[in-house]
Amino acid sequence: MTEADSQVLRIADEDGDRHDHVRRFPDIISQVKDSYAELRPAERRVADVVLDDVKYAVDASNAALAQRAGVSEPTVTRFCRAIGCEGVRDFKLKLAQSLVVGALYLATKPQPANSDSGMPFWNAVFGEARRALQEAERQIDPGQLQKAAELIAKARQVTVFGLGGSSSALAQETQYRLFRYGITISAQCDPYLMRMTASTLKPGDLVIAISATGRTREVIEAVELAKHYRANAICVTAPDTELTKVCDVRLTVAVPEYPDTLKPTASRYAFLAAIDLLAVATAYKIDGPARETVRRIKYNAQIHRTGKEMEPLGD
């Protein structure tokens, strides 16, 4: 199954592409979960044992695992291969690493009473969200942010590019955030329209490219096109990716993920924060005029409202 081995963790690493094999950390645990459907019955018993007590599995031997799962040793070996490892050794190594990743990223610092109410994913969702924010706070470069805000503030027209489940939503969000300050801005979430829009740009115009991976072909090409017509480009993406190479200003965050396939990616929180920063920084740059348009929007949105007027900008 080519598919089975697609669970990887991208980690920031300054030294380019050289050490590709370490830049990605395996997440065996979700790899196991993912392959579970394709496993043979005996192998599933192994999977159950492993998932049931990962810590035990890490330093148990092939034989020990086999016994605990009630299967033969070769079955354990086959299980390891089935989920995309080279053998038992390789499996245990990767499992050990996943354990670290898991523990680091799922560990929630504050643990109020409510947490994990019989729902294993509860902590994961909040833990990773917090984690993502933390990474964003740590990694986003204030200098680049300032530059980005300046570019936006003085741009004649801004276009946001983003494709895919999270990035297109973030592109939209960027538009919603920035139009409030009187900025001419539109989001493009269709690769054709992206190219077409890029073709219309002129010097003084600005593109904001959003991509969680930094490798979305269509977005990169659209940005290149925009650059060709002398527009400026800002990216909100993962560090050291193809997209960063074609942009003038880079807001980057690497959010190491613990990818339970069924869980939405936590990187959205990080990028959302990036967009918020961008928005506020820009607003502060424009200030006077921005406050005025915000006031107007608020006023006009409110006359529609029942009762209380003192609402935040609202929905």
Add this chain to the structure above:
Amino acid sequence: MTEADSQVLRIADEDGDRHDHVRRFPDIISQVKDSYAELRPAERRVADVVLDDVKYAVDASNAALAQRAGVSEPTVTRFCRAIGCEGVRDFKLKLAQSLVVGALYLATKPQPANSDSGMPFWNAVFGEARRALQEAERQIDPGQLQKAAELIAKARQVTVFGLGGSSSALAQETQYRLFRYGITISAQCDPYLMRMTASTLKPGDLVIAISATGRTREVIEAVELAKHYRANAICVTAPDTELTKVCDVRLTVAVPEYPDTLKPTASRYAFLAAIDLLAVATAYKIDGPARETVRRIKYNAQIHRTGKEMEPLGD
């Protein structure tokens, strides 16, 4: 040396003291450096080889390391013990883990005291985002969440309503999150279409209404309409609002806001988390089929990608 004190990283762990050796993630690399003085000459050569290329050391065998260091195999074993491991196997395991810890913590941090770098809003953005998450974690009722997930899982068709800068984006987001699990879902962000859609609903259908304020007239009316046609309704909104009154299941968070007019509302983070919870809870309810559709989506999204196949679901 900053790394001298990073001997061990304590990690939260629920189940007591049993697996002490895994609860602390060792930073073998600094451990090696620390013990370096006490090592015998031959062992130092091993240490040099390891430190010189940790990534190699992780998956090299005892023999391979011995050869590279120009020593005998037992010397490598002795080296491992000298620095506090049980043997070569144990050493390699810990080394692999350290590699992860290292990459996660030590790799990306060119800016240590990044916070509030002359930008007054920096802390506000992150602080409020964090607080919003915290409130969400505290306030969202797990019981309601379970009920919501059940409703979604067994609904024939789901429609999401949301209006305004943040709620319409969140409605979109909900759609993007849930369609992955094979759920028939569409988001409506236009008050007319909302009413029209509501009119088409039947028993067994489901509405998810999203509103930061809980008072958006149009949304409430659309939900009432939907209820009139016997559809179920879930809301994601502020507690004790008009909207909660007309819904069967309520996911509510109140996020006290610090009203800087220029700053995007932090409640989005809370609601985003609510949506994530909803998504994961639902996914776990459906499980098998959900995994299958996710797998398919993943696969089909990937074949579009350049070169490397090893991407996570991506943008």
Add this chain to the structure above:
DNA sequence: GCGATGTGTGTTACTTTCCTACATACTTGG
């Protein structure tokens, strides 16, 4: 200066661990 003691390292042989090859039982479709 010469042997006694001890430390550092390699050699050899043994154990554990893992894997391949083959055999057997169980499905499944014609």
Add this chain to the structure above:
DNA sequence: CCAAGTATGTAGGAAAGTAACACACATCGC
């Protein structure tokens, strides 16, 4: 109901890791 294929176990063998011993060299006491 048989043939082909699939799933799993058994047994032997290769590899990795380790323990025990042996040798070399240093150090110290006399």
